[in-house]
Amino acid sequence: MSDPAISDPVRQAEKIDDLIIDVLRHRVGKDERAAKPHDWYTASVLALRDKIIDAWMESTRRTYDAGSKRVYYLSLEFLIGRLLRDALNNMQLTGEMEEALRNQGFDLAVLEELEPDAALGNGGLGRLAACFMESLASLDIPAYGYGIRYVNGMFRQRIADGWQVELPETWLSHGNPWEFDRREGAYRIGFGGEVSEDGDGVVWKPGEEIEASAVDTPVVGWRGKRVNTLRLWTAHALDPIQLAAFNAGDHIGALAGEARADSLVRVLYPADSTPAGQELRLRQEFFFSSASIQDIVRRHVQYQGDIRTLPDHAAIQLNDTHPAVAVAELMRLLVDIHGLEFDEAWDITRRTVAYTNHTLLPEALESWPLPLFERLLPRHMQIVYAINSRVLREARKAGMSDQQIAAISLIDENGERRVRMANLAFTGAHSVNGVAALHTDLMKTTVFADLHALYPDRINNKTNGVTPRRWLQQCNPGLTSVIRDAIGDGFLDDTERLADLNALAGDAVLGERIAEAKRSNKLALAQHLRDLTGIRLNPDAMFDVQIKRIHEYKRQLLNLIETVALYDQIRSHPERDWVPRVKIFGGKAASSYHNAKLVIKLANDIARRVNSDPSVSGLLKVVFVPNYNVSLAERIIPAADLSEQISTAGMEASGTGNMKFALNGALTIGTLDGANIEIKDHVGDENIIIFGLTADEVAQRRANGYNPREVIEGSAELQQALSAIASGVFSPDDPSRYTGLINGIYDHDWFMVAADFDSYAAAQRDADVRWSDPAVWREQAIRNIANVGWFSSDRTIGEYASQIWGVR
Numbered sequence: 001m002s003d004p005a006i007s008d009p010v011r012q013a014e015k016i017d018d019l020i021i022d023v024l025r026h027r028v029g030k031d032e033r034a035a036k037p038h039d040w041y042t043a044s045v046l047a048l049r050d051k052i053i054d055a056w057m058e059s060t061r062r063t064y065d066a067g068s069k070r071v072y073y074l075s076l077e078f079l080i081g082r083l084l085r086d087a088l089n090n091m092q093l094t095g096e097m098e099e100a101l102r103n104q105g106f107d108l109a110v111l112e113e114l115e116p117d118a119a120l121g122n123g124g125l126g127r128l129a130a131c132f133m134e135s136l137a138s139l140d141i142p143a144y145g146y147g148i149r150y151v152n153g154m155f156r157q158r159i160a161d162g163w164q165v166e167l168p169e170t171w172l173s174h175g176n177p178w179e180f181d182r183r184e185g186a187y188r189i190g191f192g193g194e195v196s197e198d199g200d201g202v203v204w205k206p207g208e209e210i211e212a213s214a215v216d217t218p219v220v221g222w223r224g225k226r227v228n229t230l231r232l233w234t235a236h237a238l239d240p241i242q243l244a245a246f247n248a249g250d251h252i253g254a255l256a257g258e259a260r261a262d263s264l265v266r267v268l269y270p271a272d273s274t275p276a277g278q279e280l281r282l283r284q285e286f287f288f289s290s291a292s293i294q295d296i297v298r299r300h301v302q303y304q305g306d307i308r309t310l311p312d313h314a315a316i317q318l319n320d321t322h323p324a325v326a327v328a329e330l331m332r333l334l335v336d337i338h339g340l341e342f343d344e345a346w347d348i349t350r351r352t353v354a355y356t357n358h359t360l361l362p363e364a365l366e367s368w369p370l371p372l373f374e375r376l377l378p379r380h381m382q383i384v385y386a387i388n389s390r391v392l393r394e395a396r397k398a399g400m401s402d403q404q405i406a407a408i409s410l411i412d413e414n415g416e417r418r419v420r421m422a423n424l425a426f427t428g429a430h431s432v433n434g435v436a437a438l439h440t441d442l443m444k445t446t447v448f449a450d451l452h453a454l455y456p457d458r459i460n461n462k463t464n465g466v467t468p469r470r471w472l473q474q475c476n477p478g479l480t481s482v483i484r485d486a487i488g489d490g491f492l493d494d495t496e497r498l499a500d501l502n503a504l505a506g507d508a509v510l511g512e513r514i515a516e517a518k519r520s521n522k523l524a525l526a527q528h529l530r531d532l533t534g535i536r537l538n539p540d541a542m543f544d545v546q547i548k549r550i551h552e553y554k555r556q557l558l559n560l561i562e563t564v565a566l567y568d569q570i571r572s573h574p575e576r577d578w579v580p581r582v583k584i585f586g587g588k589a590a591s592s593y594h595n596a597k598l599v600i601k602l603a604n605d606i607a608r609r610v611n612s613d614p615s616v617s618g619l620l621k622v623v624f625v626p627n628y629n630v631s632l633a634e635r636i637i638p639a640a641d642l643s644e645q646i647s648t649a650g651m652e653a654s655g656t657g658n659m660k661f662a663l664n665g666a667l668t669i670g671t672l673d674g675a676n677i678e679i680k681d682h683v684g685d686e687n688i689i690i691f692g693l694t695a696d697e698v699a700q701r702r703a704n705g706y707n708p709r710e711v712i713e714g715s716a717e718l719q720q721a722l723s724a725i726a727s728g729v730f731s732p733d734d735p736s737r738y739t740g741l742i743n744g745i746y747d748h749d750w751f752m753v754a755a756d757f758d759s760y761a762a763a764q765r766d767a768d769v770r771w772s773d774p775a776v777w778r779e780q781a782i783r784n785i786a787n788v789g790w791f792s793s794d795r796t797i798g799e800y801a802s803q804i805w806g807v808r
């Protein structure tokens with residue numbers, strides 16, 4: 001692997017060679033001759049970390065000296081993946097590390113594979129948080145990320161007989177050389193108990209307290225400019241062992257407190273189908289929000305003295321509503337602990353906090369049963385009521401109707417009363433942003449229509465982005481090197497300079513070199529997938545990829561039905577010039593999401609049938625890649641030709657997978673949804689394959705009594721594919737396995753699979769036509785790479801910095 005930026009070396013006082021040996025002996029405790037690959041991996045990380053620490057301390061000192069404003073990014077998920085390659089690349093030590101290890105007989109690429117993926121996230125929202133942390137450091141903005149250090153994170157997915165099986169992720173089983181335990185950075189987190197009034201104000205006496213202690217991971221920016229901190233909280237009992245109980249013979253019970261604390265930091269998204277699961281989830285949210293807010297307030301008071309200047313020194317960004325309770329916690333600290341009047345506290349809170357919305361799906365808008373919230377957080381319940389009465393009085397004064405007031409209320413009064421976290425976050429923030437232009441528009445007209453009417457200046461758009469360090473330089477060194485040769489190194493520091501490629505879009509030599517880089521990525525992926533699944537892939541086929549969480553709105557089912565239709569067509573018309581395709585799927589389904597799990601089984605059932613059918617061999621292969629995560633994405637995306645972004649219009653807030661694919665030279669086949677619309681605007685209509693209903697049309701069809709049965713009967717191809725799946729062609733062992741799934745399309749088809757099918761199938765044949773002329777495909781691929789520099793998370797973070805946070 002080449003080092004994309006050999007120039008401008010940083011802090012190389014000590015050669016990494018010597019450092020590694022020293023670390024191996026004195027910190028890992030191994031002799032070179034006895035050391036195993038994992039010891040070398042650990043030594044490499046620790047040696048690199050030593051170099052990072054110098055930059056870290058320097059960054060921190062600089063921030064204190066300048067009294068700079070800091071950004072605090074609160075997120076229940078950080079899907080960071082592996083760090084070694086990222087940190088080496090950003091410190092520009094990749095070449096040096098490779099050489100040092102080669103001298104010891106090791107290959108860096110092999111050691112990198114020993115690093116487990118930090119799977120502290122579920123999908124796009126968590127990956128966004130990780131890209132943002134990297135861009136904050138790269139743009140030299142002082143920042144902390146705050147989250148939870150899950151011991152098991154998101155589950156590991158295994159496919160057994162085609163079904164998803166969830167196993168615990170054990171990413172910490174060999175320790176984590178990146179992190180620093182900060183046992184001194186500990187806070188008490190209370191739950192339950194009583195609220196009373198004494199002479200000086202309100203006193204909350206929690207019924208239970210847990211200790212939150214910090215574990216820090218350094219986040220290095222591009223060229224080592226700044227190192228920020230990802231601070232993840234872990235939980236302990238205040239009294240880890242109740243000695244009296246232990247000595248009295250209750251050996252298990254004496255440790256129950258620690259087990260209870262431990263349950264808070266075990267897994268991301270505990271199943272919330274039971275009341276106990278729901279309660280655990282709310283406890284997790286409060287646990288990490290409270291610890292983070294206490295830390296922020298403590299730091300501010302320690303260095304600035306006056307709590308009233310908090311908004312000048314701290315910008316708190318809530319990544320979705322999971323940390324929304326931070327609004328009430330900050331109010332509590334300001335009023336109960338720092339003795340401010342409610343009005344002043346409210347003003348400080350709103351000037352400090354901002355909120356990012358990530359979804360309009362009603363089932364994903366968090367709300368908590370009021371009795372649960374009140375029992376667990378009695379003081380916060382009072383504060384929520386106090387905020388609500390202010391907000392509703394303002395609404396009344398603005399002349400709003402009862403219906404509007406009911407929609408604005410922080411308490412949902414329909415049926416069982418619930419606390420609406422989105423309304424708490426919205427009212428407690430000075431900025432509420434969506435993550436793509438369409439999504440932001442829809443926020444104003446749907447979920448937040450009434451709050452928007454009351455606070456018309458609050459909603460704004462910040463279209464998502466991805467870090468080009470991980471998603472181009474590191475995952476695709478071959479393409480990076482071709483681009484450097486073509487346009488120089490400017491794009492490494494300013495991704496929008498990729499636009500210089502436009503002048504060369506028709507250049508046959510560049511097209512050839514980019515195609516060679518792609519082919520070699522495809523060969524590497526084919527090898528990897530063969531090792532993983534046993535399936536052999538033709539690297540000259542079109543690699544057609546849909547990797548993302550499995551969800552009905554993302555419509556993996558639409559892709560699978562079209563795959564079945566194509567399979568039918570190839571067998572019926574073997575004489576036609578079919579474009580060979582490899583259909584690659586990957587993604588996890590939420591453990592309680594029945595239809596999503598069935599879609600995984602269907603993908604595997606179709607794969608088994610198609611891959612063993614000699615009549616389509618060489619023309620069609622289907623692969624479901626197990627355990628989709630960041631490291632797999634880094635292998636698959638550079639090898640993709642076609643990027644499937646086919647959500648029901650209006651339902652994907654932004655998407656970021658779409659950006660990564662385009663940056664790596666894949667063409668998008670997609671709907672006018674989320675950021676696809678803006679990608680189309682940037683790459684040009686001719687260089688993207690758009691199909692299907694628009695968000696407006698979807699809304700109209702739903703409102704006007706959409707009849708999917710009629711649509712299906714009008715499309716012979718769709719009808720045939722649906723009946724093949726429904727009748728058990730792909731599930732002879734259980735012919736009715738998919739009857740319910742397919743009946744859902746006939747009966748209501750909420751996700752408009754039938755309505756979009758013909759248009760999607762036609763778009764796929766359009767992709768075939770483009771592919772059949774390599775010059776056309778290559779030029780369009782180059783136009784994609786050249787024009788998606790705007791989707792760098794550096795641009796996104798620049799906008800947050802100037803328009804929301806007021807930092808630089």
Ligand SMILES: *Cc1c(COP(=O)(O)O)cnc(C)c1O
Nearest residue numbers: 123124548629630633655656657
């Ligand atoms: C980018 C990314 C996502 C988000 O993908 P979408 O297609 O935008 O849903 C999810 N998971 C991983 C591992 C990613 O890298």
